[in-house]
Amino acid sequence: MQRLRRLVADHENVHFYVCQLDPERLSEHRELWGRDPSVTLDAFVAAIGLGYPGARVERWDLLARTQAQRLLSAVLQREQAYDAPRLELALAERIASAFVELFEEQARFFTNGTVEETPLGLRTNAWYGSVTLATFETGVIAVDERRIGLLYLADED
Secondary structure, X not given: OXXXXXXXXXXXXXXXXXXXXXXXXXXXXXXXXXXXXXXXXHHHHHHOOOOOOOOOOOOOEEEOHHHHHHHHXXXXXXXXXXXXXXXXXXXXXXXXXXXXXXXXXXXXXXXXXXXXXXXXXXXXXXXXXXXOOOOEEEEEEEEOOOXXXXXXXXXXX
């Protein structure tokens, strides 16, 4: 995790947080593995000080592990507002891979927008609520039985 923190530390538009889940309180978070994980995901975003106070994301879409990694890699490579280059491909892939690998194989990955394939890779549009307060944002919240984490990129036009 420290290696990932160092990789993203120099990038002001990158929001990265990971915290341990209390095993004694896992039953309180059972909806993360159910049909509607919104309450816990919204509470996590609020607890780390992102988003509009009291606002919720209307919908969190579930991603496959490979989709989550590809989405993060694409948004790390190019800014969202004007598709300007952000990071070199190798570094973007290293960061995306490191984030996804923090979580166990049965982890679940969520994003707050519609994901679509584009010539530049996976992208989100039609956001269902704000995570970062930015005009453009894309990222992933991951959760397994031990921890929950977020890697989001925020851009302005």
